[in-house]
Amino acid sequence: MSELREFLLTEVAVCHDSHRRPIRSSDRRPGLYPYYGASGVIDYVDGYLFDGEYLLLAEDGENLRTRKTPIAFIADGRFWVNNHAHVLQGNELASTRYLAYVLQELDLAGFLSGSTQPKLTQSAMSAIRFKLPPRPTQDSVVSLISAIDEKASLNNRIVDTALELANARYAGAMISGGEPRRFALGDLAQIYDGPHATPKKTDRGPYFLSISSLGFGSLDLSKSAHLDEASFVAWTRRVAPGAGDVLFSYETRLGVAALMPPGVQACLGRRMGILRPKSALVSSSVLLHAYLASEFQEVIRQKAVHGATVDRIPLSELGCWEIVLPDAPSTASLAPVLHELHERIWLAQRENEALLELRGALLPRLMSGDLRIRNDARLNVVQAFVR
Structure with missing residues (x-):
């Protein structure tokens, strides 16, 4: 890769913060245009301030320290931005998307102020320094990483x-079939x-x-943590989630549920908790959609x-709920259809896990110059993940 040069952010990007304008929630009129804050879209409104491709960089919020969501991200098209995100565009020296990659990887702790609410002021942002390759190299990196992002x-x-x-298939079976059947949940599933x-x-x-x-x-699964093998043995002594178990939340986020892949x-x-079907009356996928209905x-x-x-x-009462x-014939015909759809979901999610790992391995090496890009790299990445 060509030689890297160090720049101030202000040397390679134009700041458009003066065009931002917050709208109080009570004053927002619903519409088609994304309304962005520090961590992404927070609403949709009936007007826009920007039209094009821009880089949004969080100005304040705990996420600047925790990085639970990206602090730098692309907004493309027509949109509105409040005063909690800086609005930037690369100039002739820098690709806007490449700058997003750089800022997402940088440690910005030294540029933040505020002990309780972290803040990246415009003056502090202007002092950020980093190294960039020439623009053609940036564009090649963006093309490759974009191929991964587009597939994801x-x-x-x-x-x-x-x-x-x-x-839709589950709702259709409930409407078009015979008399629906009613059960105590504990008659259909073991609860853990x-x-x-x-x-x-x-x-x-x-x-x-x-x-x-x-x-x-x-x-x-990207929102779950990991534990070591010894802890895993201890934590699964009573029950270990198995393929097809219905996972659900019994505190805080009530109503959500998913199948264990x-x-x-x-x-x-x-x-x-887990709902584990124990009867031939219901499959895992049908039980899931009955829970979500x-x-x-x-x-x-x-x-x-x-x-x-x-x-x-209250788990002690859940089995009696x-x-x-659907009626028995509808349930029997519905089960394989739902199972196939959830297999498609699992396959897409597994691909995205692999893509995320690939992206994480490639991007730092591409940005540091340790890895060079061939002209057909984008095509190879796309072909590798096309089923």
């Missing part, structure tokens, strides 16, 4: 579409809860599942214990 985005859309189809403590977390190893990983039908070694995190979500709302700090499902299934 496609996989996310596959997950969303498969979930929408699964929900996880440990009431947190082990020491590690960078790698089996997953320590977090309720943050649970969505309404899918499991995002095959081939994943994990233990239950705090506030998480509006009828059972209403049962949760009515029967949950609403505490001063958190809401919870009524859950509704």
Whole structure:
């Protein structure tokens, strides 16, 4: 790779902070345009301030220290930005997207002020220094990393579409079939809860599942931590999640649930439980969608214990709660369809795990100059992940 040169951020980027404008939530009118804050889109409004590709860099918030979400990200198209994110564009010396990669990797702790609420002021931002390769090299890196990001985005859309189809098929079976059947949940599934403590977390190893990983039908393992093998043995003595178990949250995030994917070694995190089908009356995927269906979500709302700090499902009572299934013929025909859709979800998510690992391995080496890019690199990356 060509020689790297050091620059101030102000030498390679134009700041557009003067065009930002916050809108109080009570004054926002719903619309099509993303309304950005420090960590991404927080609303959609009926107007826009910017049109094009820009780099947004968080100005304040604890995330500047914790980095739980990206502090530097691209906003493309027409959008609005409040006063909690700096708005930048690369000039002829720097690709806007490449600057996003650089700022996301940099340690900005020395540029932050504020003991309780971290803040990256405009003057502090202007003092940030880093090294850049020539613009053509930046563009090659952006092309390669963009190929990975685009494939990951496609996989996310596959997950969303498969979930929408699964929900639609389940709802259709409830409407078009015969008389729905009603059961006590405990007649269909064994119920387990996880440990009431947190082990020491590690960078790698089996997953320590977090309720943050649970969505309404899918499991995002990137939001769960890891633990070592010895802790895994101790934490799975009572129960270990298995493929097809329905994972759910019984405190705080009530109503969310997902299937445990095959081939994943994990233990239950705090506030998480398992529904394990024990009857030929229901498959894992049908049980999941019965749990997510509006009828059972209403049962949760009515029967949950609403505490001063958190809401919870009383596990001692959960087995008696009524859950509704389609009629027997509809359930039998629905099960393989839902299973296939969830297999597509698992495949897309596994690909994204591999893509994330590949991206994390490539980007630092590309930016440091340790790794060179061939002209066909983007094509090879795309082909490697096309099924």
